[in-house]
Structure formats: structure tokens, C-alpha cells
Amino acid sequence: VNPSPLQPFLDRLMKRSALNEAQQDAILTLPGRIEQVDANRDFVRLGERTEHACLIIAGIAAKFGQTFDGRRQITAIHLRGDMADLHSVVAPKATSALQALSAATVMYVPHTALRDVAARHQALAEAFWRDCVADASIASEWILNLAVRQAQTRTAHLFCELAARYGVVGNGRSISFPFPVTQERLGEALGLTSVHVNRTVKALRDAEIMDVRHRRVDIPYWEHARRYATFNPDYLQLGPSPEKKPLTIVT
Amino acid sequence: VNPSPLQPFLDRLMKRSALNEAQQDAILTLPGRIEQVDANRDFVRLGERTEHACLIIAGIAAKFGQTFDGRRQITAIHLRGDMADLHSVVAPKATSALQALSAATVMYVPHTALRDVAARHQALAEAFWRDCVADASIASEWILNLAVRQAQTRTAHLFCELAARYGVVGNGRSISFPFPVTQERLGEALGLTSVHVNRTVKALRDAEIMDVRHRRVDIPYWEHARRYATFNPDYLQLGPSPEKKPLTIVT
DNA sequence: CGGGGTCTTGAGGTGTTTCAACGTCGGTGG
DNA sequence: CCACCGACGTTGAAACACCTCAAGACCCCG
Numbered sequence: 001v002n003p004s005p006l007q008p009f010l011d012r013l014m015k016r017s018a019l020n021e022a023q024q025d026a027i028l029t030l031p032g033r034i035e036q037v038d039a040n041r042d043f044v045r046l047g048e049r050t051e052h053a054c055l056i057i058a059g060i061a062a063k064f065g066q067t068f069d070g071r072r073q074i075t076a077i078h079l080r081g082d083m084a085d086l087h088s089v090v091a092p093k094a095t096s097a098l099q100a101l102s103a104a105t106v107m108y109v110p111h112t113a114l115r116d117v118a119a120r121h122q123a124l125a126e127a128f129w130r131d132c133v134a135d136a137s138i139a140s141e142w143i144l145n146l147a148v149r150q151a152q153t154r155t156a157h158l159f160c161e162l163a164a165r166y167g168v169v170g171n172g173r174s175i176s177f178p179f180p181v182t183q184e185r186l187g188e189a190l191g192l193t194s195v196h197v198n199r200t201v202k203a204l205r206d207a208e209i210m211d212v213r214h215r216r217v218d219i220p221y222w223e224h225a226r227r228y229a230t231f232n233p234d235y236l237q238l239g240p241s242p243e244k245k246p247l248t249i250v251t
Numbered sequence: 252v253n254p255s256p257l258q259p260f261l262d263r264l265m266k267r268s269a270l271n272e273a274q275q276d277a278i279l280t281l282p283g284r285i286e287q288v289d290a291n292r293d294f295v296r297l298g299e300r301t302e303h304a305c306l307i308i309a310g311i312a313a314k315f316g317q318t319f320d321g322r323r324q325i326t327a328i329h330l331r332g333d334m335a336d337l338h339s340v341v342a343p344k345a346t347s348a349l350q351a352l353s354a355a356t357v358m359y360v361p362h363t364a365l366r367d368v369a370a371r372h373q374a375l376a377e378a379f380w381r382d383c384v385a386d387a388s389i390a391s392e393w394i395l396n397l398a399v400r401q402a403q404t405r406t407a408h409l410f411c412e413l414a415a416r417y418g419v420v421g422n423g424r425s426i427s428f429p430f431p432v433t434q435e436r437l438g439e440a441l442g443l444t445s446v447h448v449n450r451t452v453k454a455l456r457d458a459e460i461m462d463v464r465h466r467r468v469d470i471p472y473w474e475h476a477r478r479y480a481t482f483n484p485d486y487l488q489l490g491p492s493p494e495k496k497p498l499t500i501v502t
Numbered sequence: 503c504g505g506g507g508t509c510t511t512g513a514g515g516t517g518t519t520t521c522a523a524c525g526t527c528g529g530t531g532g
Numbered sequence: 533c534c535a536c537c538g539a540c541g542t543t544g545a546a547a548c549a550c551c552t553c554a555a556g557a558c559c560c561c562g
Contacts, residue, residue, distance in 0.1 A: 071399040073395045075395060091388070132384055135387055143316065151517075184540080194540090198543085199518095234298075235346045402550075445508090446550090449510060449511085
């Protein structure tokens with residue numbers, strides 16, 4: 001049995017909102033066109049008016065902001081299962097671009113379809129709203145992270161967040177997940193130059209906190225990394241503490 | 252005739268969403284308890300489960316994040332007319348504290364009442380959702396501002412944003428609005444120490460870009476400041492460019 | 503007329519950037 | 533199969549933005 005490409009999206013919604021069978025079914029039968037997107041390619045451009053929201057089915061994507069003088073900054077990272085611009089349903093004019101960080105599979109779900117299920121199921125309207133609120137909460141934490149932590153703890157905090165969002169934080173101590181992103185781009189997410197990212201990543205490796213290399217992240221002792229980064233997953237609004245959830249393998 | 256304390260909130264909603272008379276009326280007749288809050292007092296504490304959302308009727312409030320080692324950061328600033336934690340309707344557990352930056356008047360609107368009007372008027376449910384999305388868009392811009400701009404342009408950008416949100420950006424060149432916030436706290440919003448805020452503010456004054464003093468901000472040449480800060484108000488999602496709107500006086 | 507909070511200024515220290523060079527790796531074509 | 537190439541990663545040294553610490557000035561309120 002081939003699971004729906006929408007299954008990861010439903011899983012994500014259900015970590016934050018309770019949905020009955022009819023509502024779950026409405027999500028799983030959403031229409032949409034599926035496309036492959038090469039790494040480093042924009043699939044939503046700045047200022048564009050879209051008529052569909054982008055569901056990340058595989059790979060990693062990022063939201064980019066930019067200043068007039070051309071400096072870029074990643075303002076959000078989206079993993080498989082994330083509807084990267086669910087907000088576009090109520091604000092179709094893109095205020096930032098979306099780009100694939102790795103080769104990615106994206107499903108374009110028409111706004112009309114999303115509006116339709118939201119109108120038919122109040123619980124879904126609320127679930128969509130709640131998911132946008134969670135994204136805002138993550139953005140707030142990024143503001144905190146950029147402003148108060150310095151390079152090493154800031155970097156550690158980002159990867160703790162990604163581990164928690166991937167759902168790889170289990171009872172096993174050792175954690176690992178794919179991260180096929182260059183140091184240059186990682187710098188654009190952390191507000192650091194690629195040179196400093198390199199030194200920072202090396203320092204984290206030497207300190208045995210985490211190993212960011214070969215397109216992967218390895219965290220040998222989760223509890224150690226969590227404390228080093230002073231990471232508290234509450235802001236992710238993923239329900240009960242992820243430590244209690246069954247371990248999910250991501251390859 | 253005494254205008255409803257909810258009028259500024261309705262104005263804010265209508266800058267982003269079209270509402271008919273019945274819907275406008277539903278907003279204006281929302282129930283709620285009104286309270287004075289002293290400067291520097293939390294009116295929502297971290298981790299608290301709330302049963303009402305906080306509408307800022309007068310004064311300035313801020314959302315605070317904090318790390319374990321006690322460093323604080325302002326992750327959002329809220330002006331009169333903002334429902335500071337509208338998101339709490341769908342995520343009642345506060346992931347950050349709300350504090351009055353100046354003496355403020357706050358109206359506590361029960362979640363039940365907000366859910367009720369949202370259920371009765373789909374347009375209101377959408378307007379609430381859209382307002383949360385706009386807050387998220389502002390947070391994204393703050394991430395950009397913290398990561399890529401340095402102290403002077405970063406500070407200038409923040410005040411350009413506040414001017415645009417206050418609605419004081421008119422056809423007149425000179426702009427002025429109240430800002431009764433200490434340099435210490437301004438630093439917590441900008442990710443700078445109060446000492447550096449002081450030097451930065453002085454530099455902006457000497458360059459005649461903006462004068463932040465005496466609990467006010469004065470911007471002598473809006474266009475000049477706008478360009479210096481590379482400020483583009485699109486992300487505020489306040490509809491047509493604010494330059495075209497009639498000048499509003501804020502005292 | 504104090505006094506506490508806020509603003510101001512100086513001097514030295516630190517984290518990060520900049521610039522520049524070199525190393526490594528995976529793919530491509532001869 | 534190896535030479536080449538471009539992208540990415542690594543390292544060093546100097547410059548810079550911002551921080552820290554510290555002292556003094558201002559200013560409103562009691």
C-alpha cells in the first residue's frame with residue numbers, strides 16, 4: 001500500500017490538533033500537482049501572487065528574506081510534511097521567497113481546495129490557523145537565538161530544533177538526521193559567514209556536542225547537546241514532550 | 252459619542268481584511284475586562300494557560316523571550332489596536348511573556364467570545380488567521396533585521412516599521428510618534444547593549460536621520476530615513492502603500 | 503535637596519568578519 | 533584511468549563592530 005504523499009502533512013497537523021476521521025480523510029484527499037525541484041531553485045518568488053500552497057514531501061526548503069543591497073537571510077527552514085507557505089491561503093502575495101536547499105519534492109495544493117476543506121470542517125480551519133501560529137512561535141525563537149546566543153550555542157540550538165521537528169529525538173541517546181546543506185547556506189540561516197560557520201562546526205565537533213558533516217548531523221548525546229544549547233522544545237508546540245514519543249527513523 | 256475601545260482593533264483588522272457591517276459590529280461588541288497595567292509589568296507570564304487574549308488599547312507592550320541563563324529578548328512590539336496574543340485563541344499555553352513597556356491599558360477578551368464570533372462569521376475567522384500571519388511576517392523581517400543589518404540601520408529599520416504601523420507615515424515629510432521606552436529595553440529589542448544603543452541613537456541623531464529622545468521618535472525626512480534603513484513596508488501587509496493613506500496624528 | 507533610575511562617555515577586550523590562500527572531493531571528459 | 537575543474541571546506545591574520553566595565557552627568561520624583 002502506497003501511503004498518500006499527504007500523510008506526513010496530516011501527521012504534522014495531528015501533532016498539534018485533534019482531527020476526526022472525516023477531517024483526516026479530507027486532508028488525505030487534497031488535490032495537487034507534484035513536482036521535483038532542484039537544489040538552490042526558487043519555487044516561490046518574492047512578490048509573486050500564488051494560487052497554491054507548497055507542501056514539502058521530500059527534501060529541505062527554506063524561506064529567504066533579503067535586503068536591497070542583496071544580503072540574504074533564511075528566516076525559516078521547512079522539512080518534509082511542512083506546508084511551507086500555508087499562510088499564503090490568507091495572504092497570497094509572497095513577502096519572501098521559498099527555495100529548495102536540497103533536491104526536493106513539492107506538492108502544490110490549490111488555495112481553493114484548502115479554503116474548501118477549511119469551510120467544510122471548522123476543526124481544519126483551526127488546525128491551519130494553529131499551524132501558522134506555531135510557525136510564528138518558531139520565528140520568535142529564531143529572533144531570540146540570533147540576538148542572545150553566540151555562534152556555537154546558536155548553531156547547536158538550530159540543530160536541536162531540527163532534530164525535534166524531524167521527530168528523531170527518542171529514548172536512544174544517539175541522534176542522526178540528514179542535512180544536505182552547504183556551510184554557506186547554513187551561515188545564511190544562522191546570521192554568520194561561511195568561514196565562521198566552518199570554525200563553529202569544527203568547535204562543536206571537537207567538543208563532541210554534534211558532528212555536522214557529510215550532509216548529515218550526528219548528535220552523540222542528546223541530553224548533553226540539549227543542555228549546551230539550552231534547548232526547550234515547548235515553543236514548537238508539538239504536544240507532549242517529544243522524549244516520550246516513539247523513535248522515528250529518518251534516513 | 253464615546254468610541255468603543257475596540258475601534259482601533261477593528262481598524263487594524265480592516266486594513267488587512269474586508270468586513271461587512273454585521274462582522275464589524277460583532278467585533279465592536281466583543282466583551283472584555285479593561286485594566287491599567289504599570290510599565291514593566293508582565294500581564295501574561297511564560298508558560299501560563301490563558302482564557303483571554305490581550306488587546307492593547309493604549310501604551311506599548313512587548314513579547315519577551317528568554318534563555319535559561321536569564322538573557323531576555325523582545326521578539327515583538329505591540330501598539331494600540333494590536334491584539335497582542337490573538338494566537339492564544341488556538342494555542343492558549345503562552346510560549347513567551349507579555350510585558351507593558353510603558354503604562355498601558357489592556358482589554359482582556361475571552362477566547363470563548365473570539366471563538367464564538369469566528370464560528371458565526373467565517374470572514375472573521377479568516378481575518379484573525381490573517382492577522383496572525385501578518386505577525387509572523389513581521390517576525391520574519393525581525394530575523395532579517397537582526398541577522399543582516401548592523402546597529403544603525405537596524406535601529407532605523409525598527410523605527411521605520413513602528414512609524415508605518417502607527418500610521419503616521421503621511422504625505423508630510425516630518426514624522427513623530429511617542430516612544431516611552433528606555434534605551435535598555437530598546438537594546439533588548441535590537442539585540443544590543445544599552446551602551447551601544449546610546450551610541451547608535453546618537454549617531455542617527457548626528458546624521459539627522461532620526462531623533463530618539465525624550466520618550467519620542469522624530470523623523471525629519473521620511474524618505475531619507477526609509478532609504479537609509481532600506482525599509483519596504485510590504486511585509487506589514489497593511490494594504491496599499493501607507494504613503495497614500497491620509498495622515499493620522501498620534502500624540 | 504536628596505536619590506535612584508537613566509543617559510552619556512571612555513578605554514580595553516572579544517566574537518565575528520574580511521580577505522586571501524590552499525586543500526579536498528566528486529564529477530566529467532580525454 | 534587519470535587529469536582537470538569547479539564547488540565546497542579549511543585555515544591564518546588583520547580589521548571591525550559590538551561588548552564589558554567603569555565612572556560621572558542628568559533628571560524627574562519624593
